[in-house]
Amino acid sequence: xxxxxxxxxxxxxTNNQAGPSCGQMLAWLGAxxxxxxxxxxxxxxxxxxxxxxxADSLFFLSFNANKRSLTLNxxxxxxxxxxxxxLKTADVLLENFGPGVIERLGFGYxxxxxxxxxxVFASIKGFGSYGPYRDYKSYExxxxxMGGAMSVTGFPDGPPxxxxxxxxxxxxxxxxxxxxxxxxxxxxxxxxxxxVEVSMQDAVVNLIRVSLRDHQRLGxxxxxxxxxxxxxxxxxxxxxxxxxxxxxxFVFVQQQMWHxxxxxxxxxxxxxxxxxxxxxxxxxxxxxxxxxxxxxTSTRSKHDVMRILAGAGVPCxxxxxxxxxxxxxxxxxxxxxxxxEHPVRGGYVTVGNPIKLSDSPTTITPSPLLGxxxxxxxxxxxxxxxxxxxxxxxxxx
Numbered sequence: 448x449x450x451x452x453x454x455x456x457x458x459x460x461t462n463n464q465a466g467p468s469c470g471q472m473l474a475w476l477g478a479x480x481x482x483x484x485x486x487x488x489x490x491x492x493x494x495x496x497x498x499x500x501x502a503d504s505l506f507f508l509s510f511n512a513n514k515r516s517l518t519l520n521x522x523x524x525x526x527x528x529x530x531x532x533x534l535k536t537a538d539v540l541l542e543n544f545g546p547g548v549i550e551r552l553g554f555g556y557x558x559x560x561x562x563x564x565x566x567v568f569a570s571i572k573g574f575g576s577y578g579p580y581r582d583y584k585s586y587e588x589x590x591x592x593m594g595g596a597m598s599v600t601g602f603p604d605g606p607p608x609x610x611x612x613x614x615x616x617x618x619x620x621x622x623x624x625x626x627x628x629x630x631x632x633x634x635x636x637x638x639x640x641x642x643v644e645v646s647m648q649d650a651v652v653n654l655i656r657v658s659l660r661d662h663q664r665l666g667x668x669x670x671x672x673x674x675x676x677x678x679x680x681x682x683x684x685x686x687x688x689x690x691x692x693x694x695x696x697f698v699f700v701q702q703q704m705w706h707x708x709x710x711x712x713x714x715x716x717x718x719x720x721x722x723x724x725x726x727x728x729x730x731x732x733x734x735x736x737x738x739x740x741x742x743x744t745s746t747r748s749k750h751d752v753m754r755i756l757a758g759a760g761v762p763c764x765x766x767x768x769x770x771x772x773x774x775x776x777x778x779x780x781x782x783x784x785x786x787x788e789h790p791v792r793g794g795y796v797t798v799g800n801p802i803k804l805s806d807s808p809t810t811i812t813p814s815p816l817l818g819x820x821x822x823x824x825x826x827x828x829x830x831x832x833x834x835x836x837x838x839x840x841x842x843x844x
Contacts, residue, residue, distance in 0.1 A: 448808070451476045452473060456537045459481060465615075474514050479515070492510065538567060540569065556642050570642070574647070580593075587613055619651075622650045626645055687749040706718050711756055711761060781803075783801065821844060
C-alpha cells in the first residue's frame, strides 16, 4: 500500500538525534530515506551508550528506523561523484553538520542547485546560518538554555533545570519535517526546490511561547514554580500509594470541574462551601486544598486514582515511569510501543509513529546495519557489481 510520501527520496546526511529524528519521521510517512554514512565508522550514534559490543546502540536504533544505509567517503573524488548522482535522483537533502562543514565538502546550496534545481535542501543548525550566534555549536542542553526553557523549569528555590524530553533535538527535527513538507508542497507550484533551515534555539523558543506571553503580561521574567500549574488549584502532583518514587498523579481542575472532583473524593459536604468555591478562594487556601486532595490520593494507587477521577471528567494523569510506558496497554493498542527484530541484536522495543494517517499506515522496520543497502542503492544508480567492488577497494564507499 502506498503512503503519503511514497515516491519521495530523502538523502539523510545527519547524525545523532535532531537530524535523524526528522529523517525517521519522513521515512515513517513513506519516503525512501537513504542514510549516507562514513565508511567503517558510520553515524557516531551507533556507538553512543552501547550496551553490547557487537550491535548498534539502542540510541541509534531509536532514530533510524525505516531507513536504508549507504556508506560514502565524501572526501574521495569517486565518493563525491556517487553522492552527486544520488542527489540527482533525490527530492530532499537533509544535513545537521556544524557551521560551514557542508560548504567545505563542496555541497553548499549554490552547488546543489546546479546538481538538482528541484532539490529541497534542509539544514538543522544550533543557531542558524545568520545572526550573532551563527558560528556557535549547540547540543540539547545548550538549546534548552538559550531557548529559555531551563529558566522556567525547576523549583522556586533551585537553579534552572534541564528537562529530559528532547525539545531541542527531536523538537527541532519535527519542526524541520514541517519545513520540508511545506517546501515539497510549494515545489508543486514552482517546480523549484528551496532551502529549509531550522535552528535548535528557534525551535525551543517556539515551544515556550506561553512563558514569553506571561513575561509580557506580568512585566518580569517568569518564575520557576515546580509542578504548580499557574494559579489553578488543584493543579499539581499528588502522592499515591504505595509511595514509590513515581507514585504520583497530576490533577488539574478548572472551575467547572471542582464539584465533580469533590464528589469523586467523597467530599460532597464541601460542594458550595464559600471557602473553596472560586479559583481565587482555592488559591488563597491552596495548602488546605492540596492536603485535602492528597489525603485521598495517598491511600490509592495512581492507576486507581486516574481511573476514578478521569471517569468523573476530571483531568488526571498517572506519572508513568519508563518501564510503565514501555508496557502501557493504551500505547501498545495505538502502536506507539513496537516490538522489532534486529538482525544482530534480536528483539527490542522502540517507539512508533505518533502521527496516524487513515490512508497512510506505518509499519516500523529496524534501523539498518552500516552500509546494509550499499549494493542495492548503487545498482539503482546504474553501477555494476564489478564497479561497486572496485569502488570499495578504492576507498570511495
